[in-house]
Structures are given as C-alpha cells and as structure tokens.
Amino acid sequence: MIDRYNPQELDRKWQQRWEKDKLYQVSDDDPRPKWYALTMYPYPSGDLHIGHWYALAPSDVHARFKRMQGYNVLHPMGFDAFGLPAENAAIQRGIHPFTWTMQNIENMRRQLRNIGAIYDWSREVVTCLPEYYKWTEWFFLKLYEAGLAYRGKAPVNWCPKCQTVLANEQVLSSGLCERCNTTVTRRDLEQWFFRITKYADEMMNFDGIDWPERIQIMQRNWIGRSEGTEISFALDHPGVPEKEIRVFTTRPDTTFGVTFMVFAPEHPLVAVLTSPDKKAEVDAYIERARRLSEIERLSTEKEKDGVFIGSYCTNRLNGEKVPIWIADYVLLSYGTGAVMGVPAHDERDFLFVKKYGIPIRVVIAPPDWHGEELEEAYIEEGTLVNSGQFDGLPSKQSIEAISDFLEEKNWGKRTVSYRLRDWLISRQRYWGAPIPMVYCDKCGIVPVPEADLPVLLPEDAEFRPTGESPLKYHEQFVNTTCPRCGGPGKRETDTMDTFMCSSWYFLRYTSPDTNDAPFDDDKLKFWMPVDLYTGGAEHAVMHLFYSRFFIKALRDIGIVDFDEPFIRLFNQGIIIAEKQKMSKSLGNVVTPDEYVTELGADTVRAYLMFLAPWEQGGEWNDSSISGISRWLNRIWQLVLGGYRPDGKATPSDTEKAERELSRVTHQTIRRVTQDVEKFRFNVMLSALMEYSNCLAKVKETGSVSTQTWEGSIDILLRLLAPTAPHLTEELWERTGRRYSIHNQPWPQWDETLAKDEEITLVVQVNGKLRDRITVPVSITEDELPQLLQEKATKATAYLEGKKILKQIYVPGRLINFVVQ
RNA sequence: GCCGAAGUGGCGGAAUGGCAGACGCGGCAGUCUCAAAAACUGUUGGGGGGUAACCUCCGUGUCGGUUCGAGUCCGACCUUCGGCACCA
Numbered sequence: 001m002i003d004r005y006n007p008q009e010l011d012r013k014w015q016q017r018w019e020k021d022k023l024y025q026v027s028d029d030d031p032r033p034k035w036y037a038l039t040m041y042p043y044p045s046g047d048l049h050i051g052h053w054y055a056l057a058p059s060d061v062h063a064r065f066k067r068m069q070g071y072n073v074l075h076p077m078g079f080d081a082f083g084l085p086a087e088n089a090a091i092q093r094g095i096h097p098f099t100w101t102m103q104n105i106e107n108m109r110r111q112l113r114n115i116g117a118i119y120d121w122s123r124e125v126v127t128c129l130p131e132y133y134k135w136t137e138w139f140f141l142k143l144y145e146a147g148l149a150y151r152g153k154a155p156v157n158w159c160p161k162c163q164t165v166l167a168n169e170q171v172l173s174s175g176l177c178e179r180c181n182t183t184v185t186r187r188d189l190e191q192w193f194f195r196i197t198k199y200a201d202e203m204m205n206f207d208g209i210d211w212p213e214r215i216q217i218m219q220r221n222w223i224g225r226s227e228g229t230e231i232s233f234a235l236d237h238p239g240v241p242e243k244e245i246r247v248f249t250t251r252p253d254t255t256f257g258v259t260f261m262v263f264a265p266e267h268p269l270v271a272v273l274t275s276p277d278k279k280a281e282v283d284a285y286i287e288r289a290r291r292l293s294e295i296e297r298l299s300t301e302k303e304k305d306g307v308f309i310g311s312y313c314t315n316r317l318n319g320e321k322v323p324i325w326i327a328d329y330v331l332l333s334y335g336t337g338a339v340m341g342v343p344a345h346d347e348r349d350f351l352f353v354k355k356y357g358i359p360i361r362v363v364i365a366p367p368d369w370h371g372e373e374l375e376e377a378y379i380e381e382g383t384l385v386n387s388g389q390f391d392g393l394p395s396k397q398s399i400e401a402i403s404d405f406l407e408e409k410n411w412g413k414r415t416v417s418y419r420l421r422d423w424l425i426s427r428q429r430y431w432g433a434p435i436p437m438v439y440c441d442k443c444g445i446v447p448v449p450e451a452d453l454p455v456l457l458p459e460d461a462e463f464r465p466t467g468e469s470p471l472k473y474h475e476q477f478v479n480t481t482c483p484r485c486g487g488p489g490k491r492e493t494d495t496m497d498t499f500m501c502s503s504w505y506f507l508r509y510t511s512p513d514t515n516d517a518p519f520d521d522d523k524l525k526f527w528m529p530v531d532l533y534t535g536g537a538e539h540a541v542m543h544l545f546y547s548r549f550f551i552k553a554l555r556d557i558g559i560v561d562f563d564e565p566f567i568r569l570f571n572q573g574i575i576i577a578e579k580q581k582m583s584k585s586l587g588n589v590v591t592p593d594e595y596v597t598e599l600g601a602d603t604v605r606a607y608l609m610f611l612a613p614w615e616q617g618g619e620w621n622d623s624s625i626s627g628i629s630r631w632l633n634r635i636w637q638l639v640l641g642g643y644r645p646d647g648k649a650t651p652s653d654t655e656k657a658e659r660e661l662s663r664v665t666h667q668t669i670r671r672v673t674q675d676v677e678k679f680r681f682n683v684m685l686s687a688l689m690e691y692s693n694c695l696a697k698v699k700e701t702g703s704v705s706t707q708t709w710e711g712s713i714d715i716l717l718r719l720l721a722p723t724a725p726h727l728t729e730e731l732w733e734r735t736g737r738r739y740s741i742h743n744q745p746w747p748q749w750d751e752t753l754a755k756d757e758e759i760t761l762v763v764q765v766n767g768k769l770r771d772r773i774t775v776p777v778s779i780t781e782d783e784l785p786q787l788l789q790e791k792a793t794k795a796t797a798y799l800e801g802k803k804i805l806k807q808i809y810v811p812g813r814l815i816n817f818v819v820q
Numbered sequence: 821g822c823c824g825a826a827g828u829g830g831c832g833g834a835a836u837g838g839c840a841g842a843c844g845c846g847g848c849a850g851u852c853u854c855a856a857a858a859a860c861u862g863u864u865g866g867g868g869g870g871u872a873a874c875c876u877c878c879g880u881g882u883c884g885g886u887u888c889g890a891g892u893c894c895g896a897c898c899u900u901c902g903g904c905a906c907c908a
Contacts, residue, residue, distance in 0.1 A: 043908055084907060156906075167906040214824055218903075221823050295904065299821035333905095420905095427906065498908065538902060540824080545905095573825095574902080581901090610844070611832060616825090617901095624832060624845045630859090631844085683834070686843035693843090762839050767889040769839060808888055814838055818888045 005636040007600020010726045015116060023740060024118040026074050028523055035071035036527050037063040038506050038566070040535030040543075041078045041125070044104040045085060048111035050590040050608070050620055051582060054575045057605040058614050058681055059534045060117035064722035065676045067118065068746040074527055075118050076509040078125030079105050082133075082498045084167055087431045090463040097431040098459070101128055111593065116601045116725050118742075125508045127501040132508065133433040134454035135518035136501055139554075140425075141436060141447050146557050148195045151445070154424050155266075155290075158187035165189075165428040168293075175291055186290045188266075191426035191494065192435060196549045200225065200418045203548055210568040215540045222541040224419025226250050229403045231340065231412040233261065233322065234314040240272050245313050245324075248335035248417045251345065252406065253398040256387035257363035258315050259353070260341035261324045262306065264332040265289040273324060275310025282307050282326065289328040297328045304329055304352040316411045317402075318388060327352065333421050343377065350377035363387050364395050423546060425497045430461055430470040432495030440482035440489040449483050455491070469493055502543055503550035506530055506565060530566045537571035544569070570679055573617020575608070590620050602724035603629045609681035609723065632727055635692055635720070638699065639731045643709045646702035657703035664694050665715055666754035669747045672719045681723075688720060710735075715747050762814035763788065763795040771795035781809050788815075 018024060039059040042052055063075040086097035105126060112119070126132060143149045157166040161182040170178045177184050200223050206216045228250035235245050245261065263270055265286045274282045285307045289297070296302060306327030313322050322340075329348060330339050343353040343360045353360060362374060364382040381395045390398050406412030426435065434455040436448035448455055458477045461470035471477055471493040482489035504518065510527040511520035544566075551565045574581065577588040595604050607628040612618030649657075668691040675684035695712055698704055704712075713735065721728040721741050732741035756777055763771040773791040788796060795817075802819035809815045 040908095045908095080908070165906075168904095169907045171906095218824055222904085295821075298904095301821050424905075429906090497906075502908080536902090536908095537825085539908080540903065542903085542905070543908075576901090613833080616833095618832065621832070621845080627844045633859095682832090683843080686834075689843055760839075764838080764889075767838090767887095772839065806888065808838090810838060814889090816838080816888055 005633050005727070007602065007726070008597060010730050011114070011116065011596070011601050014726045014729050015113060018740075018742075021740075023742065024120055025122065026120045027072065028526055030072040032070055032072040034527060034531075035063075035066045035073045036506075036530045036532070037066065037073055037075045038509075038530045038533045039075070039077075040533075040539070041080050041502075041505060042108065043083060043085075044079045044081055044101055044108055046104040046107065047589075047591060048108050049582060050577075050592050051575050053115060053592050053604060054608050054617070055535060055572055056112070056117060057115055058572065058609050058679065060115065061605070061609065061681065061722040062532070062534075062676060062679065063118055064725065064742065065746065067742070068718070068721065068744060070745065073118070074123075074509065075120070076123045076125070077112060077117075077119040077121070078123075078505060078509065079108070079127065080498065080502055080505070081105065081126050081128035082432045082495075082501055084169070084429070084431070087429055087463070090431075094463075096459070097463075098128065101431075114592070114596050114601055115605070123509050123512050125505050125512055127433075127498075127505060128431070130454050130456060131515075133501070135508070136433040136496060136504070137436040137448075137453050137455060138450065138518060139504060139550075140433075140496065140500070141450065141453075142557055142559065143194060143553055144437075144447055146553065148198070148553055149425075150193055150195065151190055152193050152422075153188045154191050154193070154426075155186040155188050156191075156428070157184050159184055171293075175293070183291055185287075189426075189428070191424055192437075192492075193422040193424055194549070194553075196423045196546070197418055197420055199549050199552050200420050202552060203545070209564045209566065211566075212537075212569060212571060215537065215544065215569060215571065218540045219545055222420060222545065225416060226418075227414070227416050228252070229399075229406060229412050230336070230415045231255060231406060232316065233340070234316055236314070237273060237311060240269070242269065245269070245338055246336045247338050247340045248415065249340060251342070251399070252402045252412070253384065253390075253395045254342040254345045254363055255315065255317050255340070255402060256384075256390070257342040257344050257361045258320075258322055258340045259343060259359045259361055260349075261313055261322050262327045262330050262339050262341050262352075263309075263324060264330040264337045265326045265328055266332045267326070267337045270309060270326055273309055273311040278308065278310040282309050285326060285328075292328060294331065297331070300348070304348060304355065306352065306356075308356075316409070317406075323358075334419060335417050344374060345377055345379055347377045347379065350374075361386055423497075423499075423549070425500055426494040427497055428469045428472075428493075429495055430457065430463070432498060433501065434471070434495055435492040437492040438480055438482055438489040439492070440485060440487060442487055443482055443484040446482055446484045446489065452483070469495075471495070499543055499546045503547045504554075506533075506547075507560075524560065528560070529562050529564060532568045532570065533566035534570045534572060536574065540571075570615070572614045572679075573612070575617055575620055577620050579619065595625065599625065599629045600632075600726065602727045603632055606632070606685060606723050610685045612682060614679050614681050631689060631692070632724060634696070635716075635724075635727070636731070638692060638696060639713055639717070640734060641699070643699055643706060644702055645704065645706055645709070649703060654704060657698070657701075658705065658708050661694070661698060661704055661708060661712060662753050663756070664691065665712055666749040666751075669715065669719065669749035670754055673746070673749065676722070685723070688716070688723075691716060691719075717741060718744055718747050759812055761812075763792045764814060764816040765795060765798040766818060767816060770798050777812065781811075784809070784815065 037059065039056055063073050067073045081101050086101045089095055089100045090097050140149065157171050159166055159177040159182055161180045162177060166177060166184060171184045172178050175184055176182060204220055204223055204225060228248055229252040230246050230248050231252060232244040232246050235243055304327065306325045308323055308325050311324045313324060315322050341349045343349040343358065344362045345364055360374065363384060363386045364378060365385045366378045366382050384390045384393045384395060384398050390401055393401060403414050434457060436453060436455045438446045438448060440446055458474050461474050463470055478490050478493060480489050480491050507519045507524060511523040514520045547565050551560060552563060554560045555563060576582065577590050580588060582589045592604055603625065607625045610628055611624065668687055671687040672684050675687065695716065717728045717732055725742060729741050733739060758774050759777055760772050761775050762769060763773065771792040771794040773787065775787060799817060799819060804817050804819055806818040807815060
C-alpha cells in the first residue's frame with residue numbers, strides 16, 4: 001500500500017532542499033540564452049493575499065517553463081517599500097514607517113517562500129533602503145542635469161482643517177476629507193516636474209515591443225495627441241500688458257462662429273480681466289471650482305455653467321467683440337487654458353449658451369440647411385457660411401485655408417497639442433526618497449553633489465496627526481549648507497512619487513550589490529531589456545508609462561542603450577471574492593496560508609490557474625478547489641500505484657494501443673506547450689487532466705507495454721512540473737528518476753505522431769447540423785459523395801427530392817449543402 | 821462623464837467564422853460501509869415526443885445586420901468591471 005500524498009511535508013522538504021542546493025540561483029555568465037521574466041513587485045502591505053498569489057504563481061509557472069526550455073532565467077522579487085500606508089500607520093499607531101515596512105517585508109518574505117517559486121532571494125530589492133534610494137536620488141540629479149526636471153505650480157488637495165495635503169484616495173467621493181469630513185479644496189504649490197511631454201511623440205510608438213493592443217490604445221489616448229491651430233484673439237485691456245489670448249482648436253474652420261471665450265477659472269488673467277462689478281460672482285465661482293475634482297468638472301453629465309467676467313477680446317477674423325467667461329469644464333492644464341466658444345458646432349459650447357442666451361452663429365452649413373435654428377450642435381463637415389472670404393468652401397479645405405491665412409497674418413500657428421501633462425513627482429510626505437536639492441538665498445536652486453548622496457531621511461521625524469510633511473519641521477534636516485557657496489541653505493522637503501522608485505527597480509535586479517553605481521553596466525547589458533513583464537492592467541497608464549519614459553530619458557542621457565524596458569507585456573486579471581473585489585474594509589480577503597497548509601502550495605497554484613483565463617481573473621471559490629486537490633491526489637495514485645500490462649493482449653492490439661497513446665501524448669505536449677506560451681493556463685490544465693484521465697484508462701486495461709507506460713508518466717510529470725513543482729519533484733524521486741525534475745528539458749512533440757488518423761466530418765443542410773461521419777484524414781472531396789451515400793443516411797434524407805444549389809466543403813471539418 | 825475590457829448550463833469556464841457547453845465544481849444514481857464521510861463508477865443545458873436505441877424544437881446579455889453558416893464579424897442598446905494623473 002502506498003502512503004498518502006502529504007503536501008505539507010513535501011512543500012517543506014523540497015523548499016528546503018532547493019534552497020540548500022541553490023537550485024534556483026541565477027548566474028550572470030551562463031552560455032544558455034538569457035530570459036528576464038519580471039513580475040510587478042508587491043507593496044509590503046503586511047499580508048500576502050490570494051491576489052498576490054494570482055499575480056505571482058502563474059508568472060512562476062511560465063518562468064519555470066522557460067527554464068526547462070533551456071533558458072538562463074532571471075525571475076527576481078523585491079518590495080515597493082515607500083508609500084502612503086506606512087505613513088498612515090505612523091500617524092494612527094505611532095509606529096515608525098521604517099519599522100512598520102520592514103516588519104511587513106519580513107512577514108511577506110516568509111509567505112512568498114510558500115509559493116515555491118524560483119525567486120533568487122540573493123537579488124532582492126527593497127526601495128526604502130538607503131542603498132536603493134541613494135540611486136533614486138541620483139537618477140533625479142541626472143534628469144535634472146539633462147534639463148528634464150523643472151519647478152512649476154500645480155494644485156494639490158488641501159484640507160483646511162488638517163492643514164495638510166491629501167492624496168486623491170484620501171478625499172471621499174463627496175469631496176470631504178476622510179479624516180475630518182471637511183470640504184477639501186485645491187491649493188497651488190511650487191513642485192517638481194519631469195518633462196515627460198518631450199517624449200510624447202516617441203511614446204505613441206510601440207514598434208518592436210509586444211504589448212496588448214488595449215494597453216497601447218490606453219497609452220495613446222492618455223497622450224492624446226491632436227493636431228490643430230493656435231489662434232490669437234486680440235486683447236486690449238487697460239493696465240494689462242498681454243495683448244492677445246491664444247486658444248488651441250482642432251476646428252479653425254469654425255472660427256467665424258465664435259460668440260464667446262472661456263477661460264479656466266484658475267487662469268492667471270482672470271484676476272486682472274474681471275470687472276469690479278463681477279468680482280464677487282467670479283470669486284465665488286472660482287472657489288466652487290476649486291472644490292470639484294477633474295472628473296466632476298469634465299463630466300458631460302454635469303450641467304455646464306460659468307460666469308461672464310465683464311471683459312472682451314476681439315476675433316481678428318471678423319473684428320467682433322467676444323465676451324470672456326470662465327467655466328469649470330475648461331482646464332488650465334490642457335492646451336492654453338482657454339478655449340473659443342463655438343456653440344453651433346461644439347456640443348459642450350451648445351449646452352453652455354442655451355443656459356445663458358449667448359448667440360449661436362452657424363458657420364458650417366449642414367446639408368439642406370436653410371438658415372433655421374439648430375436643435376443641437378452640428379459637428380460634422382459641411383460648407384462654410386457667415387465666414388467672410390471663406391464662404392462656400394468645404395469645411396475640410398477651409399481648415400487648411402483659414403490656418404494658412406492666420407499664419408500669413410501672424411494671427412495663429414499650426415501646432416500639436418497633447419492631453420498628456422508633465423509628470424508631477426513632488427509629494428509633501430516623509431516616506432519617500434528625498435529630492436536632493438538645496439535652496440540657497442544667494443545661489444538659488446542647487447543640486448546636492450553626487451558625492452553627498454544619499455540625502456538620508458532623518459530617523460527621528462515626528463508624525464503628527466495634522467500638519468504638513470514631517471521633514472518640513474525637522475530643523476536638522478531642513479537647515480544645511482549650500483553646496484555651491486557654503487552659506488546657509490534649506491533642503492527641499494518634498495519627497496519623490498513612488499512611481500519614481502518603480503521606474504528603475506528592474507535595472508537594479510541585474511546587479512543588486514553594486515555600490516558605486518545604480519547597476520553594473522555589463523550585467524545590465526546582459527539581462528536587459530526585460531523579456532516578459534507581467535502584472536495588473538491597472539498600471540496601464542501610470543507605472544507602465546513612466547517606466548517607458550524613464551528608460552528613454554536614460555537612453556538620451558547615455559546611461560542605457562535600449563529604447564524600451566519591457567519587450568513583452570501581459571496583464572493578468574483580478575481575483576474577487578463573494579462577487580466583490582477583495583478588500584480589508586469589506587472583510588472578504590482570502591488569505592492563502594490556510595489553504596496552503598491544508599492542501600499544499602501546488603494545489604493553490606494550480607487552482608488559481610484553473611479557475612479562469614489568467615487575463616480575465618475570476619472569483620475565488622472554496623468548493624471548486626477540491627477538484628484540483630482530488631486531481632493531484634489521483635496523479636499521486638496513478639504514478640505510484642504500479643502498472644501491470646495485460647498479458648493476454650495480442651501484439652497488434654498492443655501496437656494499436658501504443659500508437660493511440662503516443663498520439664494523445666504528442667497532442668498533449670503540443671497543447672500544453674502552446675497554452676503556456678499564450679498564458680492559457682486554465683486550458684493547459686484541462687489538457688493535462690484529459691491526459692491523466694486517458695492514462696488512468698490505459699492503466700486499468702494494461703493495454704500498453706511497461707516501457708511505454710513509463711515514458712508517458714515521464715512526460716506527464718515534466719509537463720506538470722512548472723505547475724506543481726513539489727509534487728512532481730517527489731514523484732520524480734520516488735520513481736527512481738534523477739534529481740531534479742526542474743533541471744529536465746521540456747518535452748518536444750512530433751507533428752507526425754500527433755496527427756489524427758480519423759476525423760469527424762460534419763454534414764450540414766442549409767447550415768443545420770444533420771449528420772456526422774467518421775472519415776480518414778486523407779479523404780479528398782472526390783471521395784465524398786460515395787462516403788455520404790454509405791454513411792450519412794440521415795443527412796441524405798434531408799436532400800431527398802431537393803435541388804442542391806451549392807455545396808461548401810471545408811476539408812477536415814464539414815460539408816454544407818445549400819438546397820432549394 | 822471620458823478611455824479600456826467583459827457578458828455562454830445551477831456555478832467556474834471551453835470553442836483558427838464551421839459539432840455550443842471541453843475540463844472542473846455542484847446535483848442525481850450507484851459501488852463500498854452497520855451507517856456516514858472519503859474515494860470510485862455512471863449520469864447531468866432546457867422544452868416536447870418515444871418501452872427503447874433515439875427523434876425533434878429552443879438555446880451564448882438585448883435588438884438589428886453581414887454570411888451557405890455567427891458565441892465568434894459589424895451597428896445600436898443594457899449590465900458589470902479596470903483606469904482617469906497624490907493608493908500602488
């Protein structure tokens with residue numbers, strides 16, 4: 001009697017053995033081709049939940065598969081350790097962010113080991129350690145030197161009661177502060193930006209990288225490139241030096257239809273252009289706009305409102321006076337922060353003027369239009385009217401004609417506008433990499449010299465429930481000497497966005513112990529770029545976008561010599577529980593620990609892969625995991641239960657059975673290989689289940705020789721090894737095979753042996769299934785009528801007395817008769 | 821609201837424009853057992869008909885279209901999910 005499959009014991013046994021043997025330690029000089037398999041490193045929130053497993057286990061399966069295919073695989077792990085939750089813990093529970101973070105990391109390392117992945121822990125990266133963030137600061141200096149970092153004003157969420165900056169996450173959907181329920185407003189602060197917009201055009205291009213189409217679309221939309229014309233409207237206002245207002249439009253053909261001008265409420269000219277009688281109303285409107293989020297402001301659902309500020313500008317094309325309004329649907333951050341209002345030909349402008357009775361002037365005539373009032377904005381093409389010398393031109397041509405005219409007169413310029421804004425990296429917080437800059441009254445803004453890096457976070461900062469960044473009140477930190485003149489200076493107290501840390505962590509994995517540089521050049525050249533990057537699609541436009549920018553900037557600075565960080569990208573879906581996303585507040589977080597203890601890591605790994613397509617994600621369901629557990633137990637029995645061939649079988653029976661088994665085996669190798677390559681883990685496991693079911697039948701009948709049986713078991717174990725590394729290692733050992741199964745080559749299939757001999761041909765009449773016949777694969781269309789007469793009696797009954805108009809034959813699949 | 825996805829049995833899901841429901845869960849029936857659990861075997865989309873082998877109609881969110889043929893392609897709509905620049 002064989003002993004039971006005991007996963008707890010096996011998990012421990014093999015994890016210890018692999019670690020002792022350094023089985024998965026990665027070497028930099030290995031003749032085999034390299035494969036850099038990266039998975040997004042986790043934030044150390046404290047507990048590894050099933051969602052982490054869902055991101056990590058299937059990636060590990062793919063990495064193990066590449067390893068068996070003969071690649072030198074780098075599959076590293078680390079922690080994205082700076083961020084808001086650590087600081088919240090400090091404020092709420094009085095625990096230092098460093099302590100909180102490192103304790104969490106300690107715990108998560110232990111939990112991560114339970115996965116049984118091939119992580120080489122000697123390469124671990126932790127972004128909050130000085131040996132890491134020193135280089136985050138260094139990269140900031142490099143970007144600064146390259147002219148890619150600059151200071152500018154940007155609004156932050158501000159709670160007037162807490163006197164603190166809030167993350168969007170900390171603002172409730174009602175617009176109130178999550179801590180004290182005060183209405184959050186927006187406040188402008190001087191902050192650091194990276195010139196990501198400089199790379200906007202290059203980042204539209206995804207040639208040479210294999211990324212999901214939907215992520216490419218999202219990034220292109222995020223960049224939002226649009227070609228148009230910047231048009232100057234004349235401004236003549238006493239005491240205002242600006243003599244023009246520029247607006248960006250993609251529809252210069254509608255310029256004669258301008259009946260108002262709209263500024264973003266935050267526009268700097270609003271203060272000086274507002275007439276005294278409008279001031280109170282305008283100020284109130286600005287105050288209200290400051291309380292709205294951008295999403296609310298841009299919602300087409302929201303009623304368009306605004307305020308006339310009492311001033312005018314002039315449309316140079318027709319010399320008309322145009323009233324200037326402010327409205328919150330215009331954003332300062334896009335274009336010039338001002339737009340021309342053309343109600344007749346823009347939906348938003350149309351809704352706006354309906355409310356305020358501003359005139360609507362049609363300048364693009366819809367087909368069959370005879371001067372009647374429009375029911376809604378006409379945004380299509382048409383013929384120009386009311387447009388002076390451009391009347392009668394088709395709108396498409398007039399875009400060019402009017403742009404040419406404006407350029408000749410110097411009243412405008414063709415230009416490209418982007419929705420993309422520069423990357424704001426300043427955070428008014430403690431727990432992040434310090435921005436290595438000093439402010440000196442004499443020398444201005446001075447970078448900290450490289451030799452003085454890292455600028456360390458002071459350990460004794462105070463975390464008060466209110467107030468701004470603890471760094472701001474830490475005198476020893478703030479007060480310093482100017483690196484240039486040696487006089488008194490003040491340190492920058494903002495820290496960097498954590499997306500900065502995650503924009504280069506994958507470079508550090510290639511040589512994590514390098515002290516005198518962020519990485520070793522040779523090792524970087526050896527491993528980069530990342531061959532496969534996996535992680536959640538929620539990073540589509542932020543982390544994944546910033547990392548691309550970062551690499552392009554480093555390339556231009558001369559630090560790296562490639563254009564893109566990640567060659568292939570794959571996004572897994574998310575795991576939900578009880579129909580909802582897992583979250584602490586909902587109390588539906590599934591922890592893997594108990595399942596791992598009871599059923600083993602292999603079962604949890606396999607179940608996560610089996611429950612849904614990886615790309616899609618799905619619901620964790622307690623009752624379904626038993627199916628996987630049972631299956632792995634059956635594999636245990638199948639392999640260890642012994643095999644006895646049927647002594648009474650004739651040689652020809654055996655030969656036939658072996659040919660059949662060989663075909664299934666090679667078909668299975670093909671299916672499993674192709675499925676893993678495409679991350680179709682759920683169907684891969686179906687294929688393996690079918691194969692083990694098939695082997696169970698073979699075992700029952702004893703229809704093949706012992707040698708063939710053993711050959712099949714060999715294949716089964718290898719195909720299952722990446723998914724169930726512990727179980728297969730044990731079975732491999734128990735059946736007398738050489739350690740380790742994880743150093744075995746991946747099986748290859750033979751197309752000839754995988755080929756079916758017979759197929760089922762479907763017979764349809766008028767597209768409806770009427771019969772199926774079994775035919776040899778070699779069948780030709782000429783042989784069909786004969787075969788149909790003999791075998792497809794059901795279908796031929798439907799053809800009785802009917803005239804066949806057409807027949808469609810799809811070799812290997814079906815024949816369809818179109819009758820009558 | 822804008823951008824991006826997804827909707828198939830009781831459930832998770834499978835299906836290069838060509839047999840809808842592979843594989844698994846659950847259910848039902850059986851074997852084993854004093855009994856139960858576990859395990860194993862069989863069966864299982866819905867309606868109608870037949871003693872039975874089986875026959876037949878319906879069926880992939882809704883409505884329309886393309887096609888010899890649509891879960892798959894196109895259009896409109898409905899619902900759910902991800903992102904929207906300070907959660908990472």
